[in-house]
Amino acid sequence: MTGPTPAGRAAASHPSRRRTAADLRRWRRYLAAERAEAGWYRDLARRRHGEERAILLALAEAEKRHEQHWLDLLGDDVGRPVPTELRFRILGFLARRFGGVFVLALMQRAEARSAYARDADATATMAADEQIHEEVVRSLATRGRNRMSGTFRAAVFGANDGLVSNLALVLGIGASGVAQETVLLSGLAGLLAGSLSMGAGEFVSVRSQRELLEASSPSPDAAHALPHLDLDANELALVYRARGMSATEAQIKADLALADVSAAARGVNHLVDEAPGGEAGAEADEHETHGTAWGAAASSFCFFASGALIPVLPYLFGLTGPVAVAVAASLVSVALLATGAIVGLLSGASPMTRAARQVVIGLGAAAATYGLGLAFGTVVP
Known part of the structure; x- marks a missing residue:
């Protein structure tokens, strides 16, 4: 029972x-x-x-x-x-x-x-x-999250930069009193220039980071030297000490690796697959986290362009003055809410908190630029 x-x-x-x-x-x-x-x-x-x-x-x-x-x-x-x-x-x-x-x-x-x-x-x-x-x-x-974080980071940064920077540019120029055509042309120029800059910057950044990681990864060629090492000196222990192990731990690991010098594959596994700090596969995870250079560049370019287009839309449809400003700010606010909520969901945090933070920061930057445009603007006949 x-x-x-x-x-x-x-x-x-x-x-x-x-x-x-x-x-x-x-x-x-x-x-x-x-x-x-x-x-x-x-x-x-x-x-x-x-x-x-x-x-x-x-x-x-x-x-x-x-x-x-x-x-x-x-x-x-x-x-x-x-x-x-x-x-x-x-x-x-x-x-x-x-x-x-x-x-x-x-x-x-x-x-x-x-x-x-x-x-x-x-x-x-x-x-x-x-x-x-x-x-x-x-x-x-x-x-x-690790697999998508490199490209996702570029997409989020690109979209937010496009939204905020182009809204600030359009509002700042518009507040100065220039013609609608000038505002529209400035917005489109900001979209193109910013997209190219973001794409190129992400490519260089991610590529450089991956090259640094590759330079820090163990070389497969070093494994070929294992059968010829002096077993009495066993300098392989220095490799493990340089990776952060204590002298005793490094010696034990090196002794295991060289216990049978004819087992080359065993030596390769010990020397190459062991990451600095003793965590196997850490380099692969780091490469996954940063993504590919071309993927990050394309993601950043496309998302910056899509974000930068939103504050230009009212001017493309012929709106002017305060109405165009209000519509542009409203559209950007909705987009910032969406990107902030997505980031919050993926990070396991509150989507509403992240969304509100994005809107406050984005509109704050645009408001500052709009105020400068009003302060230093000129009346164009």
């Missing part, structure tokens, strides 16, 4: 407590949420293979245990299934259709918002589970 479930133990710890209608509604919402979360992980698992698939299915099983907790508490009052919140339905749709790093980032946020730590009817184990689930999902999302 099995012992009482966690829910049964929780109910027994509150023998005098009455089950109110509010309790039942809350438990049903939790039940619906747990079923939805288990569905997310199963849907994502269908799009994965190997270890990732196994991890996602294990998370789904954990959510099923939480589901059973609320079923036990509800007993005969389970009733008909209640609809899940809109955000749960949206996330479920995304998990079924896409399943990329954006979905994992949203799931990380959902796990972080768990209310179990503040609910007396949830067990401490369930609250701890949710915290661990957040870390598991964060770890699953990290690889995808």
